[in-house]
Amino acid sequence: MALNSASAVFDVLIIGAGPVGLTLANLLGQQGIEVLLVEKEDELISYPRAVGIDDEALRVMQTADIVGEVLPHTIPDQKIYMVNGDRLILSEVNPTTREFGWPRRNGFVQPLVDRVLLEGLERFPRVSVRFGAEVTDLVEDADGVAATLANGETVRARWVVAAEGGASPTRKRLELSFEGETRPSDGLVIDVANDPIGTPHAVFGGDPKRSYASISLPHGIRRWEFTLFEGEEAEVTEEFARSLLAPHVPDPSKLDIIRSRVYRHHARVAGAFKVGRIILAGDAAHVMPVVGGQGWNSGIRDAFNLGWKLAAVVKGQADAALLDTYEQERLGHVAQMVAVSLGMAKEMTDHDPAAAAERDRIAANRTPEERAAQAQQKFKPQPKFDAGVVVHTPLPEFKTLPARDVPRMAGSIFPQPQATDADGVEMLLDDATGQGWRVIMWNNDPSKFVTPEQARTIADLGGRLVQVVPRSQLPWVRAHAAADVTIVGDLGGEASLQAWFDARPVGAVIVRPDHVVAAECLAQEVREVLDRVFEAASIRVRQPASLA
Structure with missing residues (x-):
């Protein structure tokens, strides 16, 4: 290269x-x-900085x-205990969701x-x-x-x-601004090989005497982080590091310290x-x-x-x-x-x-x-775009739809349950649909609901028209499907795509390459809404053959 x-x-x-x-x-x-x-x-x-990768x-x-090469360097579903100075648990963070196909917290x-x-x-x-x-x-x-x-x-x-x-x-x-704040206290990171604790979780200690974190990492590494008080930055030696670790391990003299590093706590955003x-x-x-x-x-x-x-x-x-x-x-x-x-x-x-x-x-x-909300990490804000490459459609009002107050998904991340490909082989949804732009419709053949120009534009973008059907229908649908339609089998159950569509008054979603829902609508509205999505994304739509 x-x-x-x-x-x-x-x-x-x-x-x-x-x-x-x-x-x-x-x-x-x-x-x-x-x-x-x-x-x-x-x-x-070479030195570790971040210690958590999310779903x-x-x-x-x-x-x-x-992802297959990344996973061997992770600890899935890593639990966090928040404790006080007496080591009593204040709260637990232990999200078990697989909404996006992967564990929400991973060391x-x-x-x-x-x-x-x-x-x-x-x-x-x-x-x-x-x-x-x-x-x-x-x-x-x-x-x-x-x-x-x-x-x-x-x-x-x-x-x-x-x-x-x-x-x-x-x-x-x-010359852009970088507004925010820098915390008055520095922190000290200490990474230790041959983890002397050996437990899989992480502990955040809110001890008023000196706050700390103790985090299990893959391959027998343990990360400690300690708050430093004013003037201590100059005192950071191996002896000082071992003195901080003394309350946390049986014998700090036997620790295999890989490295230690002082860092600042910043909270800033560019102008x-x-x-x-x-x-x-x-x-x-x-x-x-x-x-x-x-x-x-x-x-x-x-x-x-x-x-x-x-x-x-x-x-x-x-x-x-x-x-x-x-x-x-x-x-x-x-x-x-x-x-x-x-x-x-x-x-x-x-x-x-x-x-x-x-x-x-x-x-x-x-x-x-x-406590349950804390455990499921619901304090973490999910990306939700109100503007940008997002089209917000009005809530449909038809007698065939039940009246319900459900969150609209446009601007949010589309879930990734287990599904199947056209042959019935189980896999994660993105692997079954393929990556890129996707027009996903429940039960319907999307090629019947888009114009030829829209279909060609989606293809030019490397996208897919996706028809989701219950797995039981796969043999029949596969025999009758249009050549340019990707068929996905739904597995049913609480986390399925059928359950997702059941809970919402829509039959189609347009999903961006970053898995964000660009728009949601009824099947009959797909052509108009897809044009609006192309406009929001400044996409150059294929002209009809007669005008090309």
């Missing part, structure tokens, strides 16, 4: 070979986009066709997953990677961006994505995510305290939202206006996640004994319903 020549022009230049840049490069590589990924360091960062991010890894080893992402790029001959390549300047013109590297070399790209971390030189070069042809993603656009475990996952959401949009624009399938929806969609959810993470950080790291006692009192008086 060497750079072709000093004069090469790329579709996309990605700055930063962290998880966001690597994920975006994989997603663009799948689409055949010419990508140059540059990283100022000489190799991937949405695993679904992205599934989309990128590398993981970030450097090993980053390595999987880097090795995944070897599949794509049009993706180049250069380490030891620092970008020192960016100059935009009408056709693209010229990037100057530290060695004096210049490369050009049509679009630039800066994913080079919270200290982003690109964000500073663009803009896109300026002309230059786009910010991941920590370059937003940072949040580590307590919520969503910094890494939020960056992966950025890459997923941006990947399909960049590919469509580069391929000429959509106008550049599509990229303006990236900030429009991501900013609101990022702000929510920053607020939640900051709130959790303040709650668990408050060293005021009176405030900690009040927190304990509130926790002790939670109702069973509140």
Whole structure:
């Protein structure tokens, strides 16, 4: 994956070979986009940062066709105990849902997953990677961006994505604000091999004397995090680290410490995510305290939202206006996640004994319903877009539909239950339908409800027309299906697609490549609603043959 020549022009230049840049490069590589990924360091960062990967991010890894390589570096369904200074449990976080096809909480080893992402790029001959390549300047013109590297070399790209971390030189070069706050206390991370505790869960300790976290990681690693008080940063030595660990292990002298590192708690969001042809993603656009475990996952959401949009624009399938929806969609959810993470950080790291006692009192008086909601991680806001590539249709009012108050799904993530392919082989829904744009209809043949031009446009985008039927119908439907329709068998039950459609007054959904519902409607409304979705996405619709 060497750079072709000093004069090469790329579709996309990605700055930063962290998880966001690597994920975006994989997603663009799948689409055949010419990508140059540059990283100022000489190799991937080896020290662990993030320790939690969620179900949405695993679904992205599934989309990128590398989830099988990621899973060996995870602990599925990792439970969290929030405890007070007396080690009494304040709350548990133990979500058991498989709404998106994967466990909602998973411990993981970030450097090993980053390595999987880097090795995944070897599949794509049009993706180049250069380490030891620092970008020192960016100059935009009408056709693209010229990037100057530290060695004096210049490369050009049509679009630039800066994913080079919270200290982003690109964000500073663009003179964008980075509003928010920095917590007054630093933290110390200590990673230990040959886990001396050996339990699978994580513990967040809200001890007013010194807050801490103890997290089991794959491959016998345990992560500890401790709050540092003013002036202690200069005292961080191996002896100091072992003194912090002494209350947590039988013999701190026998610990196999891999590394320790001081970090700051930031909660900030950039004033803009896109300026002309230059786009910010991941920590370059937003940072949040580590307590919520969503910094890494939020960056992966950025890459997923941006990947399909960049590919469509580069391929000429959509106008550049599509990229303006990236900030429009991501900013609101990022702000929510920053607020939640900051709130959790303040709650668990408050060293005021009176405030900690009040927190304990509130926790002790939670109702069973509140405890259940906490356990299922319902405090985590799900992405929900009110604007962008989303079409909100009115609630239908027909006598054949029961009157019910159900949440509308447009702008939310479509679920991923187990289903079957046309041959009845069980698999996750995205594997049964294929990736990309999908028009999914219950029971109906979608080819009967779209125009030929719409069908060709969906095909040009790499999308699918999907007919979902009960598994019992598969033999008959397979024998009579249109050639351009993907058939999926529904398994029934509470988590099935039939149950999903049963609960809603719609018979069709239009799903984006990032699994977000672009629109939902009745079967007879699909043509009109699909046109509105194409318009919202600035997609260039195929003209009728007579006009082509």
